[in-house]
Amino acid sequence: MSIDIFGFRALWSPFYFTALVLITVGYFMMVTKFRDRFQNSSPVSLKQVIYFLLAMVLLYVVKGSPIDLLSHIMFSAHMFQMALLYLVIPPLFIIAIPKWVWRFVLEVRGVKSLFHFFTKPLFALMLFNILFSLYHIPLVFDFIKTGMLVHAGYTVILFTTAVLMWFPLVNQLPEHESLSGVKKVAYIFGSGILMTPACALIIFADSPMYDTFTNAESWASAMELCVPATALSGLTLSGPEMFNGLPLLEDQQLGGVLMKVIQEIVLGYVLGVIFFEWFKKENGGGSEIDPIPSEFQTVK
Template identity: 25%
Template sequence: MNVAWWCSGTGQVWTWRYTPFIGVWLVAAAFIGSYVAAHRRAGQPLDRTLLRRWCLGVLALFVVSEWPIGQLGAGYLATVGVARYVVYTFVAAPLLLSALPTWLIDRWLPFGSRRERAVSFVTRWPVALLVFNVVLFGTHVPVVVDGLKTTQLGSFSIDVLHLSAGLVWWWPAIRRERARNAIQEPIRAFYLFASSVLMFVPAAFLTFSPLPLYGLYELAPPLWLGFDAIADQQAAGIVMNVVGGFVLWGIIAALFLRWARDQHEDDEVTRRAENVVRLAQARASSADRDEP
């Protein structure tokens, strides 16, 4: 069976022999090269922390797109296909987005430009929530998977949709610029919680369906004895439900703890300022009483 993986030439018959995908290497190099070049053109120094995040995000994309994970997810195992979606959406997208400095976003999306207005619209949290779930449900519908993943263009389109929807969805939750649609607590908690709940719906269909949903994976040659299309599909549902849920809830917990810490620090600053004011008022009152 030939798999129409977007970075392979004419489709690949599965073999355990290592097959480098040059397209994946070129895309990863382009991501890192464009990031460094943008800093050099702007005359800005590279922040090591942000560069590390960007490289980790690119590495996540690379690992799940290179051999063997990329080809396995393209047409052999639904479990690997769902795992790739989880990494694209919940690992690579937030890492890449958090690595963008504010000045670079302002440079790419100057206020008032058409690009800025378009991005501003899709990253408003109600729209971003809708976009994320439309892509989540739409790209896991059997007719879409069986119709698109059989062609290189369709396979590439699904990967682009997953990464793009992940970037749009994470934008209001990660970015801190209020002018760029950043949301604060408690709306952010509701936003992330709603997404985690809605993700369980397609996962339930995969886990509890008595029949194979995807002809693409059902007709693929089995790679391991005893791991048929039903077992593969159930494992895919568990990966989406458990692994994706744990990743998302871990991020929710981290964001909540950061918000609680920031609130505590703000309260401490306010309390110290009030104490300084009270002390100054007490000294002024004492000085007035001491005057003859």
């Protein structure tokens, strides 16, 4: 059965799209018209603008497009969504925000000390991976997926801790640099290792683990998070198998594989960038870690 039966609002999230457009407009106003209100501000680079727009497009793709609806129907879509949301989007945002904005925020009373504490490399790495692993314990997963406020809150917390985890690796502020080249390599390997147990549990399970993808009643409760009640009221649904052609166990295993493969691709790419930047630094170049190392003109 086609997911079109859930309606335009469930498929394309127009209110979420509007919110992202307003945030994008706010970003451009801040880095252009209101830039002079920030101390030691400078023109934002075209590279940063591209990163910000890419991050916003990906945010809409994973949380506003039909992928978000599919993430409540197919476990593999859920894991693909999480991989982009926590492994790809945070480093783009960190680099897209100008240094002078970061400095302005970190000078706010109380923020600097808290931020310094939560971005300590080992702590930030452990915090995100513990929360990620807890999320995928079946009892916790099913509880979060069936509560609107709990699901929204945990998603925000996970995204925030993902930003904190990525900050020591791609941060552009020299005064907040906490990892050297060799330590960054160790950090990347540590990140890959810490996510492995949760992915392995999902991949090698001998039966489907989550009620919200196997139990019709739990699944219906989970669907209420992304489908308006008016769209659900006239439908008779027996479960996600109505829309998912994959057997439940294979869909679950595919989800674990997708998460791990995307993580390895992202971390492998960043590892290559770190070696590139190390080589450039040793030969008298800069030392900023940038997922796409290239030079662009500035935007006035």
